[in-house]
Amino acid sequence: MSDATPSEQKATTTSLGDLLGEVTRDLSTLMRQEITLAKAELKESATTSAKGAGMLGGAGYAASMVVLFLSLALWAALATLVGWGWSGVIVAVLWAIIAAVLYVTGRKQLKNVQGAPQTVETLQEIPETFKRNEENR
Template sequence: MTDMPTPSQQKAATTSVGELVGEVSRDLSELMRKELELAKAELADSAKKAGAGAGLLGGAGYAAMMTLLFLSIALWWALGTLVGGGWSGVIVAVLWAIIAGVLYAVGMKRIKSVRGAPRTVETVKEIPEALKRNEENRS
């Protein structure tokens, strides 16, 4: 093995510390710029896919609503042969009112259990104190 310095070692030996720090700073800036460009491109692609998926889910929701409507009408008609048209409409409406009540109760229970981002709130509250300590240490 020879004791020949590598090109990096030669450059470090002939370049000042300030120049080396400046070069590292430029390289980091370039790296951050490239990473931001990559993130923008990836997010744009993801947003397009999410938008298309959301549109399809909206269409599926509408189709499901129409299915429930026509099944409700069919149930109303079928019950109409047993108890009469008026009462069968009331029965179907009461069934839907019960379903709506259950969904409402479950939804409200879940909404009340949401606590937001408590850990994030706590850490954000610590930032001003950390900045104050930093200022005091500089003085």
């Protein structure tokens, strides 16, 4: 019996109740660790998302104030060349283009949020661990 694995040697000398208790404790510890890891990863992702959204919001507010006054100045300047109506349309189209660029940039920032990749990876390893133990029987 010298080629028996340590797990097999322990199984022959330990009662079924003790083995079951040990497995239960190990699973409980594993699940607590996975939950703790998931919380940490989700907190990091939420912080990153909040920072990105806050920056977009702050930039949007500051830009709106600048846009308002520059738009009025540009509208008035263009009015001397093409009239008040057309100058308003020109200014509106310019700001529509800028809004589209800001939207695409903000959306790209929010797509960089990763979620909980390490938790997903370790949870996928759990079934494989059980398969390896069953193969050693």
